[in-house]
Amino acid sequence: MRQKTGSSQLANHMCWSVTILSCAVLAACGGGDGPRPSNTLPAGITEISNTAYLATAVGAGSSAATQDLLTGGIGKTGLGAAAAPAYADPANPTVAELRRNALYSNYRGILDPMAGGGYGTLYGPNVTSTGTVTQNEGLIPGNEYLAVLDDGSGLKQTMIAVQVPSSFDAKNPCVVLGPSSGSRGVYGAIGTAGEWGLKKGCAVALTDTGKGVGLHNLADDTVTKLDGTRATKSAAGKQSFFSASLSDAALKAYNALFPNRIAIKHAQSQQNPEKDWGNDTLTAARYALYVLNAKFATKDEPVPFTKSNTLIIGGSASNGGAAVLRAAEQDSDGLIAGVVASEPMVEMPTTTGYGIQFANAAVSGYGKTLADYTTYGNIYQPCAALAADASINEVSIFNYIAATAMTARATARCDSLAARVLVNGSNTAERAADALAKLRAYGWTRDNDQMHNAHYALGNGPILSAMYTMAYGRFGADANLCNTSFAAANATGDVIPATAAALAQSFATANGTANGTPATVIYNDSLNGAKSWALAVSPTSGVADLGLDNALCQHALVSGVDARGNALTANSYPTKAQSDAVRSGMGEVRHSANLKGKPVIIVAGRSDALIPVNNNARAYTALNQTLEGANSKLRYIEVTNAQHFDAFLLFAGFDTRFVPLHPYFNQAMDTMWNHLKNKAALPGSQVVRTTPRGGTPGAATAITAANVPAFVMTPAAADKIGFAGTSINVPQ
Numbered sequence: 001m002r003q004k005t006g007s008s009q010l011a012n013h014m015c016w017s018v019t020i021l022s023c024a025v026l027a028a029c030g031g032g033d034g035p036r037p038s039n040t041l042p043a044g045i046t047e048i049s050n051t052a053y054l055a056t057a058v059g060a061g062s063s064a065a066t067q068d069l070l071t072g073g074i075g076k077t078g079l080g081a082a083a084a085p086a087y088a089d090p091a092n093p094t095v096a097e098l099r100r101n102a103l104y105s106n107y108r109g110i111l112d113p114m115a116g117g118g119y120g121t122l123y124g125p126n127v128t129s130t131g132t133v134t135q136n137e138g139l140i141p142g143n144e145y146l147a148v149l150d151d152g153s154g155l156k157q158t159m160i161a162v163q164v165p166s167s168f169d170a171k172n173p174c175v176v177l178g179p180s181s182g183s184r185g186v187y188g189a190i191g192t193a194g195e196w197g198l199k200k201g202c203a204v205a206l207t208d209t210g211k212g213v214g215l216h217n218l219a220d221d222t223v224t225k226l227d228g229t230r231a232t233k234s235a236a237g238k239q240s241f242f243s244a245s246l247s248d249a250a251l252k253a254y255n256a257l258f259p260n261r262i263a264i265k266h267a268q269s270q271q272n273p274e275k276d277w278g279n280d281t282l283t284a285a286r287y288a289l290y291v292l293n294a295k296f297a298t299k300d301e302p303v304p305f306t307k308s309n310t311l312i313i314g315g316s317a318s319n320g321g322a323a324v325l326r327a328a329e330q331d332s333d334g335l336i337a338g339v340v341a342s343e344p345m346v347e348m349p350t351t352t353g354y355g356i357q358f359a360n361a362a363v364s365g366y367g368k369t370l371a372d373y374t375t376y377g378n379i380y381q382p383c384a385a386l387a388a389d390a391s392i393n394e395v396s397i398f399n400y401i402a403a404t405a406m407t408a409r410a411t412a413r414c415d416s417l418a419a420r421v422l423v424n425g426s427n428t429a430e431r432a433a434d435a436l437a438k439l440r441a442y443g444w445t446r447d448n449d450q451m452h453n454a455h456y457a458l459g460n461g462p463i464l465s466a467m468y469t470m471a472y473g474r475f476g477a478d479a480n481l482c483n484t485s486f487a488a489a490n491a492t493g494d495v496i497p498a499t500a501a502a503l504a505q506s507f508a509t510a511n512g513t514a515n516g517t518p519a520t521v522i523y524n525d526s527l528n529g530a531k532s533w534a535l536a537v538s539p540t541s542g543v544a545d546l547g548l549d550n551a552l553c554q555h556a557l558v559s560g561v562d563a564r565g566n567a568l569t570a571n572s573y574p575t576k577a578q579s580d581a582v583r584s585g586m587g588e589v590r591h592s593a594n595l596k597g598k599p600v601i602i603v604a605g606r607s608d609a610l611i612p613v614n615n616n617a618r619a620y621t622a623l624n625q626t627l628e629g630a631n632s633k634l635r636y637i638e639v640t641n642a643q644h645f646d647a648f649l650l651f652a653g654f655d656t657r658f659v660p661l662h663p664y665f666n667q668a669m670d671t672m673w674n675h676l677k678n679k680a681a682l683p684g685s686q687v688v689r690t691t692p693r694g695g696t697p698g699a700a701t702a703i704t705a706a707n708v709p710a711f712v713m714t715p716a717a718a719d720k721i722g723f724a725g726t727s728i729n730v731p732q
Contacts, residue, residue, distance in 0.1 A: 037303040039293040042286040045160075048146040048226060055141035061085060061100040068139040069163045070190065070198055071107075072100030075137030076125040079104060080113045084508075090501050093508070098228040099187075101508035107191040109511060110181055110317060112649040112660055116693075116702040122663050129199040140198045141166045145291045146186075148226055149207075149283055155269050157214070157241050158276070159186040159226070160207045160284045162291045163194070167201040170296050173305050174202035175288045177314040177336070179281045179323035183266040183467070183512030185212040192342065192662070193315045196669045202311075205288040209280040209323050210273030213510045214242025214265025215519065217503055218255055218477065228507030242269055244477035254478045258530075260497045261485045262519040263477035266512050267467040270474040274347075275588040277319070278326030285312055285327075285335045307335050311676060315669050317342035318611065318644070321602075322591070325620070328600060329592045338599040338672045342665040343644055345370055345611045346620045349590040354622040355727035356614060358445075362727075365443045366614040367623075371468050371586055373443055373615050375555035377452075378461030382546050383414040383423065384439050385453035386432035392450050392653050405544075406457065409534070412545040416538065420563060443615040450657070451609030451643055460610060462521045462533040462547070463514050465554040472585030473557070473578060482553035482574060483525035488518045493535030495522055523547040557582040593623040599633040599675055599682060601668040605642030605661045606687075613638065621685070621721075622728040636685040636721055637711050638730060639664055641692050652698030659690045663708050685722075686715035687731055 041047070051064055053073075059066040061073025071079055078085065084104050087093045093101075113119050120126055125138020142165035149158040176197030180188025186208045187194070197204040216223045221233050224241045233243045242265035246254065254261070266273060292305045314324030314336050321344030328339045351367035368376075384390055386407070414431040417423040423438070425431035436449065444452075455461060466484045475481045488498040502509075502518035510517045524530045526547065527537035536547030552563045557579045561567055568576040604617035611617075621636040628634075642661040648654045674680040688711050695701035715721075722729045 039290055039297065039303055041290055042149075042283050044149050044151060045147050045283070045287055046150070048148060050143060050145050052143050053141055055139035058137045058139065062088070062094065062096050064096070067096065067100060069142045069144060069165060069204075070103070070138065070140045070195060071125055072103040073139070074100065074104065075139055076120060077137060079107050079125065080115070080119055087505070091504055093229075093505055095227045095229060098505070098507045101505070102185065102187050102228065103190055105508055105511075106184060106187045109184070109647060110645070111191045111662055112646045114650060116700060117646075117649050117655065118660055118663065118703045118708075122660075122703065122705070122708070123195075123666060125195065129196075142168070142198075143295070147287055149280065153271070154238065154240075155242070155245070156210055156271055156273075156276075157226070158207060158210045158273075158280050158283075159212060159241075160205065160287055161186045162284075162288045163198065163204045163206065164291065164295060165198050165201060165203075168203060169201055170304065173292065173310040174200065175285060175292075175310060175312045176200070176202045176204045177281055177285055177288075177312065177316075177324060177327070178204055178206045179209045179277060179284070179316050179320040180207065180211060181316060181318040181320040183211040183319070184208065185507065185512060189316045189320050192317050192320070192665055196315065196666060200673070203288050203292060205284040207280055207284040208512075209277045209319075210269070210271060211266040211319075211512050212241065213507050213512050214269070215503065215506050215510065216242055216244045216263040216477070217498060218244065218246075218251060218263060219260050219497060221251065222503065224507060230504055241265065244268060245270060246476070246478060250478060258480070258485060258524065260495050261477070261487045261522070262498060264467065264486055264512070264514060264519060267470040267486075267514075268475065268477045269471075270476055272471055272474055272585045272588055274471065275585075277323035278330040281314065281323045281327035282331060282333075282335060307333065312336050313338050313340070313669070313672060313676070315340040315665070315672075317344075317665065319345050322346055325595075325600070326591060328595050328598050331598070336598065337676050340601050340603070340665065340668040340672050342603045342661060342668070343605060343608055343611055344602060344616060344620070346593075346616050347586070347590045348615070348619050348623065349592060350623070353726060354619075354626045356618050356622055357727050357729040359732035360729065363614055365441050367619040368443055368615045369558075369586060369590070370464070371472060371558045371582070373612065374461060374468065375465045375551070375558050376442055377439060377444075377455075378465040378551045379422070379548070379555055380417070380435040380438050381452045381456040381461055382410040383417055383432050384435035385456055386410050386414065386428060387436040387449075388429070388433070389446070389449045390432075390436055390452050392453060406534070409544050409546050410456075412541075412543045413548060416541045416543065416545040416548045419541065422563060444609060444612045445606075445614065447607045447640075448609035448612060451607060454648065454654075455609055459515070459521065459533060462551070465551065466521050467513060469554050469557045469582050472583075472589070473581035474585060475581070480524055481578065482550050482557065483523060484550055484554075485522045485524055485530075486514045486519040487522045489520050489522065489532035493531035495530055523550050525549070558586070591620065593620055594627050595624060595632070595634055597628065597631045597633055599672065601635045601637065601672055601682070603637045603639065603661065603664045603668050605644065606638055606640050607643040607658060610644040618728060618730060622723070622726075625723045625728065626726045633682060635682050636728075637664060637668065637683070637688060638686075638721065639688045639690060641690045655700035656694050656697050657692050659692060659703070659708050664688065664711065667710055681713055683711055683713050684715050684720060686711055686719045687721060689719065
């Protein structure tokens with residue numbers, strides 16, 4: 001049975017809450033104790049639907065009868081399949097098909113779905129909450145409640161999905177909060193918080209925290225709707241997930257100058273969504289309580305679930321990890337009992353007042369913000385990737401750098417940097433070594449050296465440098481900040497129209513960034529015409545150096561000075577006004593690192609080159625300890641040979657060299673659960689020493705528990721992360 005209702009119908013369906021609310025208002029419920037408690041929808045929330053997913057058997061997952069909460073009806077086997085489930089009509093996917101495929105792509109987008117890497121043995125739908133490996137497909141039936149949170153602007157449009165499994169125990173209620181990782185949509189944390197919480201029988205509150213797959217194709221004025229389907233902006237109306245703020249005249253003028261561009265919600269909603277990540281997560285918690293009360297209320301107990309009797313745990317990764325930390329910092333109502341943050345992207349409020357030591361030696365570069373180190377890395381990573389210490393010898397997907405023109409472009413980047421006296425050296429090898437040294441001084445470590453080529457080859461630097469500066473400065477789709485826009489591109493880097501099928505399926509396939517599905521980063525000012533970042537020719541150098549001019553512009557927005565250290569002006573590139581807007585937005589997103597004694601476990605990979613630990617996990621832990629001292633209940637687990645993207649372990653050379661971080665997220669969630677439910681101790685902060693799988697690149701030896709040993713409650717002296725004075729000390 002599938003049940004989809006509007007907000008008024010949903011309220012009518014949940015009759016007890018409406019009845020009790022009416023009684024409270026009319027003071028007509030009897031008794032002398034005053035109005036009885038009522039179930040109140042959180043401010044700004046509009047309910048969309050309540051769907052029962054029966055999960056009767058593994059199938060195509062194209063209807064509620066064949067779908068479930070976790071896998072979209074395709075089960076463990078389907079999530080592990082190399083190909084996504086097919087659409088009946090690829091140009092016109094249904095809402096159910098889009099949901100199913102969004103669960104597929106979001107699960108695989110952050111986890112390694114290969115059996116040899118641990119899927120199906122260490123984690124996965126068939127592995128129970130106690131770690132028992134079964135032959136089951138892991139379908140989880142239950143109800144999913146969709147809602148949207150807005151601030152009245154029609155631009156915020158934060159999606160929330162509360163999943164209530166059939167196994168939910170009203171006598172032992174629990175809620176797991178799962179804000180999405182990266183810029184992903186509402187299902188972005190399905191493989192982390194979603195899977196863990198549903199297996200525990202908890203309600204799971206997923207949210208995109210104001211990001212998500214919102215693509216406004218400016219050429220035909222079509223947008224993504226709240227349900228994932230597409231329509232023209234006028235036809236979508238208030239159901240538009242994101243529409244660029246352009247009048248018809250402005251849109252026509254922009255299209256004439258810059259045809260076939262695509263606006264992206266996270267970057268160009270002009271909302272600076274990151275500032276609300278914490279509060280959006282807290283609102284998701286409040287909505288989850290509302291849903292549970294509406295579902296389980298009785299006449300005698302109209303509001304059975306409150307923050308006092310319902311265990312609420314926040315747990316997510318990357319940007320989602322940042323969101324649960326920010327929610328914990330901002331939790332003035334005591335909603336959240338504990339938090340697990342895996343590889344969190346934190347925005348440090350300061351680089352002073354605390355310190356980091358590694359192997360008893362002081363670290364000089366730490367505590368920088370995402371926009372700072374990302375735009376800086378975007379300048380130097382292509383050149384640094386050519387350094388001897390950064391090379392990866394295995395044949396892998398990323399070694400196309402050495403086999404194609406990417407090497408020539410990276411070499412040109414080194415040359416252009418040298419011409420501007422931004423690196424030293426008389427040849428490419430020396431310049432690359434100097435670029436790598438600069439990255440190390442900016443917060444990256446030697447453990448990150450062999451990840452720089454992957455991150456630059458995939459365009460992480462250009463993508464994040466473009467998106468976050470736009471978001472922080474609240475620049476619209478027609479601003480062309482640093483002469484940058486988004487569009488589909490062909491193999492020669494030229495802007496082309498996005499295909500109808502790519503747009504139609506984007507809710508399921510895209511991840512909310514300009515990663516090429518279908519939009520990529522376009523440098524409008526590339527010599528002889530706009531090009532994608534990888535093929536851009538800088539106007540000042542006249543060579544294909546991966547658009548150095550644009551990279552320098554983006555870092556200047558963040559630093560407030562140009563490449564020579566000169567202050568920006570009204571006539572500089574970029575302008576001082578543009579930089580001021582970006583820097584103001586950056587000020588809105590900084591963490592406090594004051595958790596007010598709330599129990600928290602942070603897990604991070606030492607080899608993470610996207611969110612380097614010196615600028616994030618180590619720095620946050622150090623500042624928190626300085627602020628809270630003995631009252632701090634933050635524990636930090638640093639895992640060797642683990643990097644940011646477990647999904648990278650699909651690739652040859654990464655499978656043999658790195659281990660997944662996800663098992664440690666699960667262990668941290670289990671540990672937090674035991675601490676909150678059974679008053680078990682929290683572990684000591686520690687380094688976990690893993691063993692890479694080895695074997696043949698592309699066919700690594702199958703992982704076992706020995707490769708990823710569990711962290712322990714009391715670490716050995718050589719593994720203990722200590723804190724003395726104002727500095728954290730991480731052992732080698």
